Amino acid sequence: xxxxxxxxxxxxxxxxxxxxxxxxxxxxxxxxxxxxxxxxxxxxxxxxxxxxxxxxxxxxxxxxxxxxxxxxxxxxxxxxxxxxxxxxxxxxxxxxxxxxxxxxxxxxxxxxxxxxxxxxxxxxxxxxxxxxxxxxxxxxx
Amino acid sequence: xxxxxxxxxxxxxxxxxxxxxxxxxxxxxxxxxxxxxxxxxxxxxxxxxxxxxxxxxxxxxxxxxxxxxxxxxxxxxxxxxxxxxxxxxxxxxxxxxxxxxxxxxxxxxxxxxxxxxxxxxxxxxxxxxxxxxxxxxxxxx
DNA sequence: GTGTATGCAAACTGTTTGCATGGAC
DNA sequence: GTCCATGCAAACAGTTTGCATACAC
Numbered sequence: 001x002x003x004x005x006x007x008x009x010x011x012x013x014x015x016x017x018x019x020x021x022x023x024x025x026x027x028x029x030x031x032x033x034x035x036x037x038x039x040x041x042x043x044x045x046x047x048x049x050x051x052x053x054x055x056x057x058x059x060x061x062x063x064x065x066x067x068x069x070x071x072x073x074x075x076x077x078x079x080x081x082x083x084x085x086x087x088x089x090x091x092x093x094x095x096x097x098x099x100x101x102x103x104x105x106x107x108x109x110x111x112x113x114x115x116x117x118x119x120x121x122x123x124x125x126x127x128x129x130x131x132x133x134x135x136x137x138x139x140x141x
Numbered sequence: 142x143x144x145x146x147x148x149x150x151x152x153x154x155x156x157x158x159x160x161x162x163x164x165x166x167x168x169x170x171x172x173x174x175x176x177x178x179x180x181x182x183x184x185x186x187x188x189x190x191x192x193x194x195x196x197x198x199x200x201x202x203x204x205x206x207x208x209x210x211x212x213x214x215x216x217x218x219x220x221x222x223x224x225x226x227x228x229x230x231x232x233x234x235x236x237x238x239x240x241x242x243x244x245x246x247x248x249x250x251x252x253x254x255x256x257x258x259x260x261x262x263x264x265x266x267x268x269x270x271x272x273x274x275x276x277x278x279x280x281x282x
Numbered sequence: 283g284t285g286t287a288t289g290c291a292a293a294c295t296g297t298t299t300g301c302a303t304g305g306a307c
Numbered sequence: 308g309t310c311c312a313t314g315c316a317a318a319c320a321g322t323t324t325g326c327a328t329a330c331a332c
Contacts, residue, residue, distance in 0.1 A: 219297095
């Protein structure tokens with residue numbers, strides 16, 4: 001296969017890769033959807049009881065800085081992050097109301113209307129909500 | 142003019158109208174855009190030094206409950222509220238990057254596409270960003 | 283060997299809550 | 308007169324920071 005873009009192999013950029021950071025990146029990568037730092041932190045501590053929240057916060061901040069993770073919203077007061085493969089490409093997110101899964105979605109905005117209510121529009125944020133295939137077809141909770 | 146809908150005159154619904162609540166509603170009404178509770182609270186305290194943050198939080202919560210105020214996002218960790226005249230009608234918000242002004246905007250989502258990435262979409266949130274007429278025509282900051 | 287990441291705990295911010303009191307209705 | 312809204316302060320959750328130490332490079 002073609003060689004991976006550099007940052008895919010170096011989620012921390014020039015930063016050092018410690019066991020904790022490796023764990024954070026690994027768990028974030030395999031996380032089924034979006035997560036709060038708190039949630040990720042719990043998962044990290046299951047595998048490394050000594051890992052502290054502060055470290056996870058710092059690791060997540062480093063990953064977000066590299067664009068390897070993305071802020072995708074908030075859930076009752078906590079910031080939601082998700083591993084986002086879409087990179088720089090203009091996209092949005094669709095959130096499953098059932099399981100919390102988050103995926104990238106095409107931009108559903110019709111015409112990039114440049115003026116609304118007299119405002120000159122330069123950018124927009126869209127979040128779609130619904131049910132993922134599993135939650136939609138599976139038996140309701 | 143036709144008589145105002147009831148809630149327009151009674152922002153607190155059946156709740157009691159105290160001087161503090163009157164002040165909160167008044168300031169929110171005349172606020173040029175969206176505000177955090179903290180900002181509103183500061184403004185309230187300028188006119189009533191004894192008013193406490195807790196009271197403002199409670200008043201804002203009551204107003205939001207009545208649909209008289211609306212959560213329109215967040216600004217560095219704080220919830221943003223705005224007086225919203227659009228009421229129940231499906232709409233979104235356009236935020237001025239210059240002055241922070243917030244106005245209701247038509248829904249720019251093309252077709253209410255019911256499926257995206259296999260998800261069954263039930264609702265969406267859109268926020269537009271740009272410059273309001275004043276900030277767009279006025280000299281750049 | 284150098285300098286960054288860690289762990290711990292304390293600090294900080296935004297928000298909520300409990301409780302006794304005052305005041306709107 | 309009743310009961311809700313207030314003010315105060317303490318509690319709370321999420322997040323950040325300072326500092327000495329450990330360890331990736």
